[in-house]
Amino acid sequence: MTPAGGAYDAVIIGGGHNGLVCAAMLGRSGKRVVIVEAASKLGGAATSGEFAPGFTVSSCAHILNQLHPKVSRALDLSRHGLKLSTARMGTIALAPGGRHLTFEGALMVNEAVNGAGEVLSQRDLSSLSRLRRRLLRFAGLLHDFQATVPPRLDATSWRDGLGLARLGWAVRRLGRDDMRELLRIAGSNIADVLNDELDSDLLKGAIGLDAVLGTGLGPRSPNSVFTLLYRLSGRVGGVPGALALPEGGMGAVTDAMAAAAKANRVDIRTACPVKSIVVEEDRAVGVELESGEVIRAHAVVSNADAKTTCLDLLGARHLDTGFVRRVKGIRARGTAAKLHLALDGLPRFSGLEARDLGRRLLIAPSLDYVELAFNPCKYGEYSPAPAMEITIPSIHDTSLAPPGKHVLSAVVQYAPYDLKGGWQAAKDGFMDRIMDILSAYAPDLADRVVARELLTPEDLEQRHRLPGGHWHHGELALDQLYMMRPVAGAAQYAAPVPGLYLCGAGSHPGGGVMGAAGMNAAAQVIKGGKQS
Ligand SMILES: Cc1cc2nc3c(=O)[nH]c(=O)nc-3n(C[C@H](O)[C@H](O)[C@H](O)COP(=O)(O)OP(=O)(O)OC[C@H]3O[C@@H](n4cnc5c(N)ncnc54)[C@H](O)[C@@H]3O)c2cc1C
Incomplete structure (x- = not known):
């Protein structure tokens, strides 16, 4: 399924809170975005x-x-229903x-x-x-x-x-x-x-x-x-x-984020696990769902952790060995x-x-x-x-x-x-x-x-x-932080394969229901940021 007039600007793999924030921010800037979430409901570890x-x-x-004030302000989460008990x-x-x-x-x-x-x-x-x-x-x-x-x-x-x-x-x-x-x-x-x-x-x-x-x-x-x-x-x-x-538990936070995304014309699909990232001429051009359906997009943004994204969904064959070794080493x-x-x-x-x-x-x-x-x-x-x-x-x-x-x-x-x-x-x-x-x-x-x-x-x-059941998609250790999160070569949210971005807790700044990784990744996608 593609929007009228061709491919989406971005397909987001995963509707955890960072995927939702990223999608809402991209939608807000006028991009046509679709989220494909494997589970039957949105939110990931914030449900x-x-x-x-x-x-x-x-x-x-x-x-x-830890919800970042810039995220709640930009998406006006209280207007979209978020209340604190x-x-x-x-x-x-x-x-x-x-x-x-x-x-x-x-x-x-x-x-x-x-x-x-x-x-x-x-x-x-x-x-x-x-x-x-x-x-x-x-x-x-x-x-x-x-x-x-x-x-x-x-x-x-x-x-x-x-x-x-x-x-x-x-x-x-x-x-x-x-x-x-x-x-x-x-x-x-x-x-x-x-x-x-x-x-x-x-x-x-x-x-x-x-x-x-x-x-x-x-x-x-x-x-x-x-x-x-x-x-x-x-x-x-x-x-x-x-x-x-x-109020309503942590799912109320992601409900408000989903409402903000929908208000920005984001399409949301649940119970749609992604099987692989589609690569053509060394560029990520969409995703293939487990159902066999292909969704094409100019940017593929993954809320899944870096190991799953790079090794399972993309495939090590598209990456250089040094990068693969670093990804395998994420604790x-x-x-x-x-x-x-x-x-x-x-x-x-x-x-x-x-x-x-x-x-x-x-x-x-x-x-x-x-x-x-x-x-x-x-x-x-x-x-x-x-x-x-x-x-x-x-x-x-x-x-x-x-x-x-x-x-x-x-x-x-x-x-x-x-x-x-x-x-x-x-x-x-x-x-x-x-x-x-x-x-x-x-x-x-x-x-x-x-x-x-x-x-x-x-x-x-x-x-x-959640890989390893870990809160942050990767330990918050000095060797896995900031310009080394998730690994050097992908710390600016762009993966080494053009068109592919990471937006989850495994990226800077890390986990917790914060939304900063999703927000920062959206800014990079809008700029067309690349890993060089
Ligand atoms: C037990 C526990 C307690 C915690 N307590 C707190 C707390 O009190 N306060 C706090 O701030 N933080 C807490 N955390 C941490 C916080 O929940 C996470 O860091 C945060 O929710 C991660 O958000 P995310 O959007 O980056 O990733 P996730 O929530 O992991 O979302 C990733 C999404 O991608 C989807 N996905 C993955 N692979 C695919 C695929 N192939 N196809 C389609 N979709 C896919 C997943 O289904 C998921 O919905 C806790 C975590 C745990 C596990």
């Missing part, structure tokens, strides 16, 4: 789903903290004995509130405030570069030279002390930084977990400072590091599972009031706890005592569960993609361990469960075509 009759939950991503979700770091640590607003942003729980020492309060200011300054730098196209590594053009100079200048502008500090800690591990500055185990455990959520790192792994900065680079309503929940092994519980009422967490359960709850009582949870994962085993990020979104949004009932959504770490012996045999045992840990904090939880769903990285890969 909502009914996992038990009457109970709906965000199927993968559950907290909205809460824009300032607090956090509670759960303590086994019930002396929890409560934060108003975002962790690391507002002062800690002590209430009846853990009381931070004056030293911790002032160190936290200093540390927070510094980390947010560094995270602000990342934020500014997320909506830009990285320069080429070999910087041959004036534009690339300018990009590199801008980066250098932005770091220099931090001032001598901050610049030194950034260079000192950027590649280092969050445990060392927190141990240098803070005393409270609960506080350090909570920040440590935030640093490693969705990554293949523990708090003592190099690079875990960077991953914390990445998480803190997000803003909600202009507040850095704030956490929000979309994307997920370590996070997703738990959904349907509850016949609100559970009781020891030491918490019902009103506290609307905050994000963390099970990460110390850095050692998180590191010990990480250890087995290095050897292909799941954590017997996993760390967790828990939300009960139905407290803020009654549309998610029948009256009086609730849904619980949790990210559970660590659950390695390549589990020794395979997930089929191990899943029930892991589920039991998770319930044991949760029950230690909420003794009546197990009795309230009417349905449950656990998605391992293997399930996430199969259901959502």
